[in-house]
Amino acid sequence: MWTMQEHYCPEQLVMKINALYLTVFTAYKIDHLINETGITLFAL
DSSP states (O other): OGGGGGGOOHHHHHHHHHHHHHHHHHHHHHHHHHHHHHHHHHHO
16 A cells, blocks of 8 residues: 555545545444443433
8 A cells, every 4th residue: 555655646645534534433423323322222
């Protein structure tokens, strides 16, 4: 992945950062949703 650094464009870097952010954000939201659901289910 890092072997072609001389051809690395800022646009590609932005896309990778956006993809990473979306992955982390989605994982956080799903984890939060599971926690909320689990708390709700156990509260009943």
